[in-house]
Amino acid sequence: MRSALPHPDACENCSTALQGDFCHQCGQSAHSPVRSFGHAVEEVFESFWHLDGRIFRTLRQLLLPGRLAAAYLGGHRTRYIPPIRLFVILSVLTFFVARLVVHVDAGSFISQTPTPPEVPGAFRDATTNEEVEQVRRALLAPLQRSRDTLPEALRKPIDVAIAKVDKQAARRQKELLGLPPGTSAPSAAKPAAPPPRVVPGNGKDPVDIGFLPGFANRWLTGQADIIRQNLPRISERPQLLVNAFFASVPSALFVLVPLFAGLLKVFYLGSGRLYLEHLVVALYSHAFLCVALLGILLLSMLGGQLTTVPAAGTLIGIAIALLLLWMPVYLLLMQRRVYGQSWLVTTIKFTVLGWLYFTLVTAATVVLAIASLARI
Incomplete structure (x- = not known):
């Protein structure tokens, strides 16, 4: 669809004289999408397919351990989605799907008790x-x-x-x-009821952690009181806790990823790389983990739909297990390719680094779970 409106002589953005369909000074198109419906539709689809093509090109390279990070750090950047944008897209998408796939209801909770x-x-x-x-x-x-x-x-x-x-x-x-059914029988001795448990934050037992300042203990006391009030709702609708947890994970990753980059900086002090270069490696590492987790979630969802197909559950279980095994292997290969050290040194650093980061992730998961209780 072409507009019957005359072609402008100057760029509407920077007033530079036009010599074609795009301004050579600022790059803006000479065609205005607000003056032609055809150009508006064309711009939408052009932008979509341009972004879509870059995403698929980036994902293809991401699936090969270290290929995308090495290319980006080597200066080949224009063909790929920037690492921070890729990480944001994949993390939000992954944990949005997790909220759709992971379901816990009161009935399933009771059936598991x-x-x-x-x-x-x-x-x-x-x-x-x-x-x-x-x-x-x-x-x-x-x-x-x-x-x-x-x-x-x-x-x-x-x-x-x-x-x-x-x-x-x-x-x-x-x-x-030999008593008739309606007659009272001697009551069996019941175990003594446990003493009432006082929940921190209910006014009777405020949180008091010695090494924290007073305002922090007061804040924790308030959060504990909110958690106590939320527990009845969670017992009735545990899915609320699941949704709150997954909604908080992307925010937690924005703290964990820079920490992981800091660990890389410490472990590879002699590599000559700047902190931001290690941050690129950390972003692409977590982007791949999001892709792998997304695959596991989609496979789990597929398995729920193929319960009547023979051997489908077994095959999907094997695929999920292979994905879980591939995740640490991928990270090891990526670390070896990006930093170029020997297998022995890389393996030792990967093991120690992985243990430290796993400890951080475990602590963050516990804190996130507790914080989610207060956000419902």
């Missing part, structure tokens, strides 16, 4: 009240241990299971005593 086995048969085998009590204690012990590990707001499924065991024990005792 410990429940007593089919106990009526066990109680029927008991011929005395003492044997009934022994069976009861054996069934209640694992349930009570599980109950003690959960927050107060999440103990309801366990309490229901405990009440069921007590009811079955009382029924069997009545049968042994």
